[in-house]
Amino acid sequence: MIEGELVTSMPLDEDAMKFIEEEFEKMLGGKVRFKTSIDESIIGGFVARINGRVYDGSLLSRLSTMREYITDF
Numbered sequence: 412m413i414e415g416e417l418v419t420s421m422p423l424d425e426d427a428m429k430f431i432e433e434e435f436e437k438m439l440g441g442k443v444r445f446k447t448s449i450d451e452s453i454i455g456g457f458v459a460r461i462n463g464r465v466y467d468g469s470l471l472s473r474l475s476t477m478r479e480y481i482t483d484f
Contacts, residue, residue: 415461417445420453420469435459435466 417431428445435443445459455470 413439413441413443413461415443415445415459417447418450418453418458420451420455
């Protein structure tokens, strides 16, 4: 079993949690279970930490990337 931490901006329902776990299981090739926590500052999406690796699918991260892209012009 692969254990990780999942941070979201709001609580997830069972279906959303199951979907995320299944997608990580496909990617990592094993059963995945997350400890969850809430951090409203990420605005939306999630940040997953598994085996020292960070998977940042947060809206805050995407907005930061967009800001960097726009300011490069």
